[in-house]
Amino acid sequence: MIRLEKRPTPSRFWLYATPPVAVLLTMIVGGILFAVMGKNPVEVIRTIFWDPLFGEFAFYLRGQLLVKAGPLILIAIGLALGFRAGIWNIGAEGQYIMGAIIGASVGLAVFPTENRLIFPVMVLAGAFGGWAWAMIPAILKTRFNTNEILVSLMLVYVAQTILAKASTSFLKNPEGMGFPGSRNFSSYPAAQNGYLIEGLGLHWGGVAALVTAVLIYILLTRHIAGFQIRLAGQAPRAARFHGVNPTRLVVLCMGISGALAGLAGLFEVTGPAGQITIDFNTGYGFTAIIVAFLGRLNPLGIVLAGFLMALTYVGGEMASTNLGLPAAAVQVFQGMLLFFLLGVDVLTNYRFRLSGGAAVAGAK
């Protein structure tokens, strides 16, 4: 008999070994899946993980990795902060949308004024939009003890409805011949989030993601608030004795994650996406949850996880286009990654024990 036994303390080895093992298992099982579909598994895996980095078109695709990873990292870091404290903000997608709408509104309101201050003000407005949207579940939780998972998730659908409204009415491009969607920021320099270094795919969103990773890492390891967050997650009772104010903690964590998601939305809409459209959001807020866990809720781990996730997207597309792989197969492949991550993660807190029938009897 094999049974699971709880470890006295979490295994440090498995804490760090889990992500690579999960990636490896995904490659193996994914490879089997691709083989069953009649594709050469080695070629598919190489197309997904190797070609975007070192293949023929790497000069272009490497930049795309940061474009894709930037918003994921930015959102995931904020989420991780809350997850560590046991505060589950599942609605980053909604905060992302609201940040984009509020930020874009500020820019579009002063169109076509050219002023250096416009973009920074839009950035602040974007962060505010995300923060304010996250405050709804935060205040409902602290005031009325509602469940922040449900409330924040439901608010995603509200945000999507507001987005549809924005693109068909109050932000609609007056020169768009009646089509929904705002003006394109690529033709409004003062409000545009252009590439700082085109080849690297670096725009202000990428800068913000990397800077935030370092700041939050310092917050968690060197600052009292970071200590309180970790304590609240690991030992809620001890945290209370230690004088941690749960209300303040909820407001802080929800606020930071909301603001970061809002920032990601603003950078995306003024940069790569270019305009507010009915469905400009492509699920970064949800994917970021996977990234947060893949990165072990550690800001620096999340940076790596963000790039890995971006790789599966960009490489997955390549595999899909060049090798004729159905898009669904690529999605299954990405899903496997989370599945194996959570599966292998069991080993951090538990270990396998081989025990014969006699030993079990003896234990009784």
Place this chain on the structure above:
Amino acid sequence: MKRRHLLASASLALGMAFGGSAFAQGLDKVKACFVYVGPIGDGGWTYQHHEGALALQAEYGDKVEIQYQESVPEGADAERVLTQMALGGCNIIFATSFGYMDPVNAIAGKFPNVKFEHATGFKRDHANVSTYNARFYEGRAVQGTIAGMMTKSNKIGYIGSFPIPEVMNGINAYYLAAKKVNPEVELSVVWAFTWFDPAKEADSAKALIDQGVDVIAAHTDSTAPLAEAAKTNGAVIGFGQASDMTAYKPSPRVSSIIDNWAPYYVKRVGALLDGSYEQADIWAGIVDGEVEIGEITDAVPAEVKAAAEKVRDDIAAGTLHAFTGPIKKQDGSEWLADGVTAPDGDLLGMDFFVEGITAEVPK
């Protein structure tokens, strides 16, 4: 022949002058690439584009290589996919959703040697961008005729995707045709704000059925509205959208609009092969075979079938236009005077309902 040769050499010279931006000579082999907004398995919009791609392959055999990418989100992801395809050697790229408009024009500027074809859009910022569309509203007039005659509750419904001109055309044409055969008819519109989301589409159909609607037309890509209608034991009927959706024959699917992109794809790639390719803006309809009316089943009485087929044939013959005055706008203002047909410009920018529709355009 001589003249064509002259033109060809002239454009070759031009092409060289502008960094080879024109295809003067034909290509020996064409790599044709397709960007799809949904999965091929949607059974509707994307499925039909893929059928067109397969027909293209069948037509030219090994002179054409097909590549495609399913479920590409509109926006930044589309730009990357388009760039990858252009870098990967695609000679012509068909981007098959309205939302690819800005990405197509952005990327086309960077790859002047690649031809870009954008379905249902209107921007052609560069010489290598063409647009193509189908006059779906012609098919809606046929469906509206069936709906007006078949409804018992005098309530018909329409599931709108987005309030863009293409959809507004469809709703208005459907209503006008129904009203013509049944002055009592009322139209309910539900906006799904998606092209493909079976759950949302089914909810939209449910909402319409709950309002007493017994004929549903859908402007979304999946078969979910028909599946919902099928649960009513024949009380509610509907139409195949974009694809024939034969699985729901003979009822609830009593007819369909089939988008037949194959002739267009064959023609454009053929032009690239023989060197006659030119930038274009095509809007083809029933007469061109791009909009087909799927079989009208025996679930409707013979006279309904005959009336619907007459509408189809009259539109094809050019004796009937789906928008023929007098038509007022919803707010009561004049649109088309008696006997006047709608100019294409009005249809391509349509952002209003016609008089009699009580639903509101999302504002």
